[in-house]
Amino acid sequence: MRRRLAIVLFVGVLMSAPLFAHHGSAAFDNGKTVVLKGTVAQWVYSNPHCLLTVDVKGEDGKVVQWVAETQAPSIMYPAGYRKSSFKIGDEVTVSVEPVKNGLPIGRIREVVLPNGTTLGGIASAPVSPKGQ
Amino acid sequence: MFRALSGPIFNKTGRVMLNRFLILTVGLLIAPLAFPVGTFAQNYGHSRSADGWPQPTWDQPPVTARNKKPAPRRDLTGMWGPAAGHMGGLQAGGVLAKPNNGKPENQLPYTPYGLELYRSHKAAEGVDAVLPADNNDPRNNCEPLGVPRYNHYNVRLTQIFQDATKVAMLYHYDNRWRVIWTDGRKLPKVVDGGVEIDGELREPRIFGYSVGRWLDDQTLEVQTVGTLPEDRVWLDSTGRPISDQVRVTETFRRVDYDTLEWSETIHDPKVYTAPWQTMKLPMRLHDPGTDIMEYYCSPAEQDAYDKIFGSVASQKK
Numbered sequence: 001m002r003r004r005l006a007i008v009l010f011v012g013v014l015m016s017a018p019l020f021a022h023h024g025s026a027a028f029d030n031g032k033t034v035v036l037k038g039t040v041a042q043w044v045y046s047n048p049h050c051l052l053t054v055d056v057k058g059e060d061g062k063v064v065q066w067v068a069e070t071q072a073p074s075i076m077y078p079a080g081y082r083k084s085s086f087k088i089g090d091e092v093t094v095s096v097e098p099v100k101n102g103l104p105i106g107r108i109r110e111v112v113l114p115n116g117t118t119l120g121g122i123a124s125a126p127v128s129p130k131g132q
Numbered sequence: 133m134f135r136a137l138s139g140p141i142f143n144k145t146g147r148v149m150l151n152r153f154l155i156l157t158v159g160l161l162i163a164p165l166a167f168p169v170g171t172f173a174q175n176y177g178h179s180r181s182a183d184g185w186p187q188p189t190w191d192q193p194p195v196t197a198r199n200k201k202p203a204p205r206r207d208l209t210g211m212w213g214p215a216a217g218h219m220g221g222l223q224a225g226g227v228l229a230k231p232n233n234g235k236p237e238n239q240l241p242y243t244p245y246g247l248e249l250y251r252s253h254k255a256a257e258g259v260d261a262v263l264p265a266d267n268n269d270p271r272n273n274c275e276p277l278g279v280p281r282y283n284h285y286n287v288r289l290t291q292i293f294q295d296a297t298k299v300a301m302l303y304h305y306d307n308r309w310r311v312i313w314t315d316g317r318k319l320p321k322v323v324d325g326g327v328e329i330d331g332e333l334r335e336p337r338i339f340g341y342s343v344g345r346w347l348d349d350q351t352l353e354v355q356t357v358g359t360l361p362e363d364r365v366w367l368d369s370t371g372r373p374i375s376d377q378v379r380v381t382e383t384f385r386r387v388d389y390d391t392l393e394w395s396e397t398i399h400d401p402k403v404y405t406a407p408w409q410t411m412k413l414p415m416r417l418h419d420p421g422t423d424i425m426e427y428y429c430s431p432a433e434q435d436a437y438d439k440i441f442g443s444v445a446s447q448k449k
Contacts, residue, residue: 027445074425
């Protein structure tokens, strides 16, 4: 990956994620993963899904704003997601399963935080809560 | 005690103190031999919290012959979570025993009316899932899910309290609770438009009318009738239907101190030609002090989510 802020498309061999509440899987391009590098524009920690907005600069210099979702806070907490996990301006790498229609939204498979910590996606196994 | 023991041991007071000391010592030595290891220990994990707000611990140690403790008599009290972990009671793809995945063994015995109802439901999950914008799940408007769907929707930490007359269940999703009466009252008769109690027509309820009876010292059987009609509720997140003629039978079997087996069978002649089992969910006991994060349906938050994500995801290419 040459470009620091490039969008890299993987047509992966990942198994499609099992079905998850709230809106289902019909909209998603199951088995595909897009890796985004960009800066956090917003982090909404709410029901029914948390939403991470990331500004991603393309080769042409234009910024595309991606919105990536997780499940609800109570579901994602065991996987390490906190209200304070992202701050505006954080540089992150986000792997998402995009929607089929090609618009810049998807659901998070994995996020690498500025400190190198990796948070898993919707199906991730729970990690121990802080202090455990 | 030390002063007494250090003095002459044959005076009256000293002898009494020594005897007590010996009995206590011998008792403490014998106790571990009389009870299996783990009898007094808790088998659920603990998350440390300096301020006393422990979070759920899903990596529970297994119940083994060594640490297994007997089930208490007629007692379901506790904080329970799916034994398979925090996703073990999700059931997004349909009820646990019959996921809606198109496999022949999971086809349901629909009546013609039941099949018609199913086809009118546009679910976001399951083999016939539609795009978010086409989804007509009543949940999207934060409508109550009703019984039995609360048992099939994101079941996580579920608290059970009981007294001599009832069992109360506190569901995680949307902070809902229900009461199961165990005082011997009759299960109401299902009639058109609700149930009949003391010769009067009574209204359908979100959680219906539940009565329970102990089949044995570890098993509570619960019957529920008088639930909401089919234009208000679904059976599961894949759009399978349920009607107000349903009789839901649940069994809560305390397998051992740390394990509760929650089973459910539905009998709904309006929608299904035969009774069928919807779930058999093993639950594990958790730390009763566990802090449970809220998981609720807020129309405002749902609307914001739909605008930012759901409607965009549903746009055609």
